[in-house]
Amino acid sequence: MDKEKTTLIDQYSKKSGFEVPENYFEDFASQFEQQHLSTTRVVWNRWRSWVYAAAVFTGIFLVGFGFVYMQDTIEEKNMEYLASDLYIDTVIQELSEEELIEVILANNDLYSND
DSSP, X not given: OHHHHHHHHHHSOOOOXXXXXXXXXXHHHHHHHHHHHHHHHHHHHHHHHHHHHHHHHHHXXXXXXXXXXXXXXXXXXXXXXXXXXXXXXXXHHHSOHHHHHHHHHHHHHHHOOO
């Protein structure tokens, strides 16, 4: 009976039938690194073209924005210059001849090399 019992235990024991391969835990870290690096390479290869395209569109947008902004500032400066010339013209027209001569002489005194 003991013999039958041991054969039954051996036959129906709770062994899973799976075994851990030799040096599995010693090599696990290096295997994990290799698998992880290959996954990140695959992900980068998938997204690389989209990242490059986004960078190109961003560059085009920034360059275009720069040109538009520069054009606006140039126009603003021109408007300021024209406004100042128009203002000077109106002031000169309102001055009498005597006052105009005084202003010119005062400016000449400032710029003379005496």
